Amino acid sequence: xxxxxxxxxxxxxxxxxxxxxxxxxxxxxxxxxxxxxxxxxxxxxxxxxxxxxxxxxxxxxxxxxxxxxxxxxxxxxxxxxxxxxxxxxxxxxxxxxxxxxxxxxxxxxxxxxxxxxxx
Numbered sequence: 001x002x003x004x005x006x007x008x009x010x011x012x013x014x015x016x017x018x019x020x021x022x023x024x025x026x027x028x029x030x031x032x033x034x035x036x037x038x039x040x041x042x043x044x045x046x047x048x049x050x051x052x053x054x055x056x057x058x059x060x061x062x063x064x065x066x067x068x069x070x071x072x073x074x075x076x077x078x079x080x081x082x083x084x085x086x087x088x089x090x091x092x093x094x095x096x097x098x099x100x101x102x103x104x105x106x107x108x109x110x111x112x113x114x115x116x117x118x119x
Contacts, residue, residue, distance in 0.1 A: 017061025017106035018045050024104070024112045030055070034089075041084035054097035055116070056086050061106040070105040071115060079119045 022032050025048050033054070034047040046057040058078065060070030079101070086099045103118035 013061050013063070013108075014059070017104075018059045020106055020110060020112055021057065021059050021104040021114070022046060024114065025050075025057075037085070037089065039085050039088040041088060042081040044082065044085045044089075047089065052098055053100050054086075054089075055100050055102045056082050056089075057102045057104055058082065058118075059104045059106060061108075063108040070107075071103045071113075071118065074103050074119065082119075 018035065022035065025046070026032065028050070031049040032046065033049055034044065037044040037047050044056050045059040046055075048055045048057060058074050060073055062070045082101050086097070086101075090096050090099075100117050101119050103115045105113040105115075107113075
């Protein structure tokens with residue numbers, strides 16, 4: 001099924017945002033463990049090691065705030081999926097990580113707003 005130009009634009013924008021956040025986190029001293037980690041429960045945009053914590057990061061990229069702040073799009077269902085993704089990851093690495101759940105907001109101008117322990 002062909003994708004609309006709007007769908008392609010969103011994908012390109014999202015990938016650009018994920019790359020910016022990965023660079024931001026590396027500068028903070030984090031190690032990128034996984035990008036676009038797919039599970040039966042959904043996908044984690046980034047999984048990073050930040051000192052003694054493993055952060056599961058949802059990246060939201062927007063061109064503006066017409067529909068509210070990007071982080072507002074991470075509702076209860078998305079949060080439940082991330083908890084399941086973290087459990088799946090723990091089984092795959094055979095250890096229980098000290099997990100946290102972060103949200104990164106990325107704007108079209110390249111600004112990154114990062115929220116540790118967002119949920």
